[in-house]
Amino acid sequence: MSIWEEDDTFLGRWANNELTNEERAEFEASPEGREFLDLLIASKGLKLPPYDAKAHFEKVKYSLNQSKQGKARSLQPVWTVAVAAVVALIITFYFLLSGTSVSTGIGEQKIVWLPDSSKVTLHSTSYLAYDESDWQNHRELELDGEAFFEVKKGSRFEVNAENGVIAVLGTSFNVKSRSSRLDVTCYTGLVNVKTNTVDQNIRASEFLSIEEDAVIDKGTHTLSVPSWQNGISTLKDVTLKEALDELQCVYKIKVVAKEVPDLKYTGSFPHDDVEVAIKLVLEPLDIEYSYDSNLQVLTLDD
Amino acid sequence: MPKESNNVCEESLFEQLFMKLAPELRSFLYYKFRDLEHAEDIIQEAFVILWKNCLKVLPSMAKSYLYKVSQNQFLKLLDKDKVRQKHLELQTDFNNIEDPDFELRHQELSQQLSKAIDQLPDGQREVFLLNRVDGRTYKEIAEQLEISVKAVEKRMSQALIKLRVICKNI
Known part of the structure; x- marks a missing residue:
């Protein structure tokens, strides 16, 4: 029987550098000792x-x-709970509106009401x-990402995106x-979509795709709301990289790839x-x- | 200079505590309960509870308070059978290893190890990981787990014996 089998603290003391040099x-010269040492090094x-x-x-x-808020409520009798709830709601609503920026995380969607009662789904x-306090004079929104706008009839504003400006009128x-x-x-x-070189109107059931100031796609569709609002991302003729980006907007996953192949993707998920x-x-x-669901890592093979 | 405050009701102190203790609490809970997602949720809850009781907790007591609260919360979850995953697999990263003895073959062994530790009994797994991954001393681990240093040495020995067998069979 070897020493590490006889002495039940031997390996523990060895791993903690407590043994004498001899x-x-x-x-460590024994075959088992060598294997244990490999385990420690590998750890x-x-x-x-x-x-x-x-x-x-x-x-x-x-x-x-x-x-x-929850605590304050629970201490009050029922009727004040209702009042407090309404007050909390108003306060939340007020902050939602007066706060000039809203953002969403991975897999999250939010509804934002603009001062003119137009609805934005982010x-x-x-x-x-956007500028809440000066909405009357500054009817402009900054957008980075993707959003669906349902504009109140007669209301007018502009959406500034990185590569263009979209002007709207009840739509x-x-x-x-x-x-x-x-x-x-x-x-x-x-x-109306305007970039440095493009200036185009888009009607109902039409779409327009622009890249580097050039129209790369234009056509018609039959949807009444974007599919992502119903929990499906639909992509048409995008690069694989863009498709993977969309995947990572919705799911908290990490993508590992030596090189993302230069392919075009059309489809939904x-x-x-x-x-x-x-x-x-x-x-x-x-x-x-391969996809490791525990680590949430997606690895593309070469 | 202000003296050490006698409770944790000050936001900057509270944040410092979080930055210091949340990472170690996270490893501890993950090693013990093998559910990272719930571990992080529970840390959040534990700090919320700490803040609500901040007047009653001395800064020096905050650590043991958090460990108690979060373990209790986890046990409650286990009672309700909410912890489904129960699976631990660590990542491997060979970039910043200073040990010159770490060779290519150790990479493969390290990957086997990351799976094998899941099969260790709770006590052995905690000791092995707290020491080998988090670099905690036996004394710290003994205090944390409320066992003797000798018991830590024993668990470490058992863990190594078991890991050697498991890795051989992978």
Whole structure:
């Protein structure tokens, strides 16, 4: 029987450098000792999944603010609860409106009401900003990401995206501005898209795609709202990279690839099943891949 | 200079505590309960509870308070059978390893190890990971787990014996 089988703390003390040099040398010279040493060395490659403590702390602060309201309510009799709820609602609403920026995280969507009662649905990982206090004079919105606008009749404003300006008049339309590409889809009414070189009107059931100041696609569609609002992302003739970006807007996954193949993708994927979504993007393009659902890592094979 | 405050009701102090303790709490809970998502949720809850009781908690007591609260919360979840995943697999990263003995073959072994640790009994897994991944001393681990240093040495020995067998069979 060897020493590490006889003495039930031997390996623990060895791993913690507590043996004498002779004991140590003797043990590590044995075949088993060598194997144990390999285990210790190999354990240096182990890492926890990355952690963003700062972002996590923000969540704590957020839930503290939430629970403060809850606590105040629970101490009041029923009728004051109703009043408090209404007050809280008004306050929330007020802050929602007077706050000049709204953003969404991965897989999250938000509805924003503009001062003129127009409704904006913000898709995942998007950012929308506007000047609440001076809305009458500054009817402009900044958008980075994707949003669906349902504009109140008679209301007029402009959406500034990275690669163009979309002017509206009583209509509903979708703007996607995530990369150098700009996609504008009109559902009702009329919008005007302006970039350095392009100046085009888009009517209901039409869409326009612009990249680097040139129209790359224009045509008609039959939808009444963008499909992402119903939990499906639909992409038409985009690069694989853009498709993977959309995937990462909706799902918290990491994509690992030596090189993203230069392929075009047309298709749809759901927002509620990551494995199906990945399959629907990569299989049509004949790309071999593996997905680790625990680490949430998608690896594309070479 | 202000003296050390006698409670944790000050936001900057509270934030410092979070930045210092949340990462170690996260490893601890993950190693123990093998559910990272719930571990992070529970850390959040534990700090909310700490803030609500901030007048009653001395800064020096905050750590053990958080460990108690978060473990209790986890046990509650386990009672309700809410913890479904129960699976631990660490990542491997060979970029910043300073050990000159770390060779290519250790990379493969490291990957086997990342899976094998999931099969260790709770006590052995905690000790092995707290020491090898988080670099905590046996004394710290003993205090944390409320066991003796000798017990830590024993668990470490058992963990190594078991890991050797598992990795051989992969």
